[in-house]
Amino acid sequence: EVQLLESGGGLVQPGGSLRLSCAASGFTFSSYAMSWVRQAPGKGLEWVSTISGTGGSTYYADSVKGRFTISRDNFKNTLYLQMNSLRAEDTAVYYCAKTTGDGFAFDIWGQGTMVTVSS
Amino acid sequence: SYELTQPPSVSVSPGQTARITCSGDALPKQYAYWYQQKPGQAPVLVIYQDNERPSGIPERFSGSGSGTTVTLTISGVQAEDEADYYCQSADSSGTYVFGSGTKVTVL
Numbered sequence: 001e002v003q004l005l006e007s008g009g010g011l012v013q014p015g016g017s018l019r020l021s022c023a024a025s026g027f028t029f030s031s032y033a034m035s036w037v038r039q040a041p042g043k044g045l046e047w048v049s050t051i052s053g054t055g056g057s058t059y060y061a062d063s064v065k066g067r068f069t070i071s072r073d074n075f076k077n078t079l080y081l082q083m084n085s086l087r088a089e090d091t092a093v094y095y096c097a098k099t100t101g102d103g104f105a106f107d108i109w110g111q112g113t114m115v116t117v118s119s
Numbered sequence: 120s121y122e123l124t125q126p127p128s129v130s131v132s133p134g135q136t137a138r139i140t141c142s143g144d145a146l147p148k149q150y151a152y153w154y155q156q157k158p159g160q161a162p163v164l165v166i167y168q169d170n171e172r173p174s175g176i177p178e179r180f181s182g183s184g185s186g187t188t189v190t191l192t193i194s195g196v197q198a199e200d201e202a203d204y205y206c207q208s209a210d211s212s213g214t215y216v217f218g219s220g221t222k223v224t225v226l
Contacts, residue, residue, distance in 0.1 A: 035215070037162075045154070045162065045205050047215035059213030095161055104209040105152040107173065109161040 002026035002108050004096045009113030016086050016117070022079040022096030022110055030054070030074040033099035035106060036081050038092035038115075046092075049081065050099060064090075086117045121145045123206050123218035130224045137193040139221045141206030144187055151189040152207045153182060155200075156220075162205065166191060193223070201225045 008020040020036070036048040049070040050059045058070050069082040079096055093114050097106035123143040131137040141151060151169050154162035164173055166182035169189060179194045193200055206218040 037217075044203075044220040045156075045207075045217040047217065050213055050215070057213070061214075100164075100167060102150075102168070104150055104215075105164065105167055105207060106154075106162075107164045107167070109163070111161055 002098070004098065004108060004110035006094065006096045006110045006113040009094065009115045011116045011118065012086055013119050014087060014117055017082070017084045018086065018115060020081040020083070020094055020096075020113060020115070022081075024077045024079065024096075024098070027098070027108075029072075029077040032101070033103055034072060034079045035097045035099055036070065036079075037095045037097050037106065037109075038090075039095070039112075040089075040092040043092075048094070051079070083115070086115075088117050091115060091117050121216060123208060123216055125204075125206060125218040125221045127219070128222045128224065130226055131193075131196045132226045133198060134195055137196050137200070137223055139191045139193075139204050139206075139223065140188055141190070141218050142188045143208065143216075143218075145208060145210065146184065146187050146189055149208045149210060151182065151184060153180075153191045154205045154207065155202045156205065157202045165204075196223075196225055198225050 003025045005023045035050040051070045067085045071080045093112040095112045096110040098108035100107045153166035155165045156162040170182040181192045205220045209215040
């Protein structure tokens with residue numbers, strides 16, 4: 001069964017840091033780009049970042065560029081999101097998502113992990 | 120970056136047809152994708168590449184497009200189809216965009 005399991009969310013003060021992890025199983029992890037998508041409370045979906053299957057290419061939304069870093073460990077089948085200089089507006093559920101074969105969408109999603117930025 | 124525009128809400132009676140539109144200048148050049156999200160759950164891909172259904176998605180879900188507007192159609196709506204629906208597109212530079220979402224209410 002294809003599965004994504006996020007962890008690492010929690011409460012952090014403004015300006016703080018947090019690292020999210022996403023453990024993947026049931027598919028050839030290194031063959032697919034992986035992404036993070038977030039959803040603020042009561043709001044819509046927002047794409048955050050994508051990393052290629054090899055890890056050699058990364059992409060970021062303007063709202064997180066320079067503060068967040070996406071990475072992956074293909075030996076551990078794990079995706080990461082390092083979040084620095086966190087702001088209140090980063091408060092959201094963060095979903096890990098497998099990118100489709102064509103690279104243009106997301107066909108498998110994790111259950112999400114909540115990040116709350118507040119003093 | 121570009122935007123995708125959806126109506127905030129659509130209401131439909133059981134057994135009727137719901138149509139959700141998504142408009143964006145880039146849609147004639149890029150595929151559209153649709154997701155269903157129920158409260159407290161992760162999104163589920165229901166349409167990919169404008170009009171293809173992933174395995175396990177009921178046949179009552181279909182997609183179409185014309186010019187700068189794409190449409191998700193739910194034929195014979197059931198109570199379980201009540202959810203938020205998001206369109207999404209992407210470009211070759213690695214940027215992904217979601218529409219603002221449409222809440223479908225089954226009366």
